[in-house]
Amino acid sequence: MILETERLILRPWKESDAEDLFKYAKDPDIGPAAGWPTHNKVEESLNIIKNVFDGKECYAVCLKSDCKAIGCIELLLDKRLTERNDECELGFWIGKPFWGQGLIPEASRELLRRAFEDLGMNKVWCGYYDGNEKSKRVQEKVGFKYSYTKENVDVPLMKEKRTEHINCITKEEWIDLCNTTAK
Helix, strand or coil: CCEECCCEEEECCCHHHHHHHHHHHCCCCCHHHHCCCCCCCHHHHHHHHHHCCCCCCEEEEEECCCCCEEEEEEEECCCCCCCCCCEEEEEEEECHHHCCCCHHHHHHHHHHHHHHHHCCCCEEEEEEECCCHHHHHHHHHCCCEEEEEEEEEEEHHHCEEEEEEEEEEEHHHHHHHHHHHHC
16 A cells, blocks of 8 residues: 655555665664664664564655655554554654654644545554653644553563553544644
8 A cells, every 4th residue: 555645655665665764763862762772783674674564554654756765654453552443553753854844744644544534443542652742742733632641651672661641533533623624
């Protein structure tokens, strides 16, 4: 599945994206804020593409101008935050050179559209760890509303515990937001 927005192409990850993934994932300001360690070599990035970014709804975020991977966005269907089949979780990150350009909110809006229109979801969840203000802001921009906070959440890849804030948006809220924005 390939999705398009005004400035982006969201496409499946390819093994040939390993160098581009490594370029951004080695930055200590990217992964640790989201709960995963920095990448130390291209082979590690390749392994992540093969074994982590292989989900049915996992997409490389690419600029239309060159279609190179600059981030990742995914609708996680693995039921971490919900037991319901009509709910899923949104996860995302983008390389630091692309911060502040509205690219992840743009990609997030397209994945919310996909979740509600194509996949039949009724609610999408999204979380962020204490201190990750960029993720919090993206979630606010696209309509997520605060739901609850969990203390002492295991972050296994970082071998630590954190506070996680959980937000959600319902299909009805998303429709209302789309109708308000269209006016």
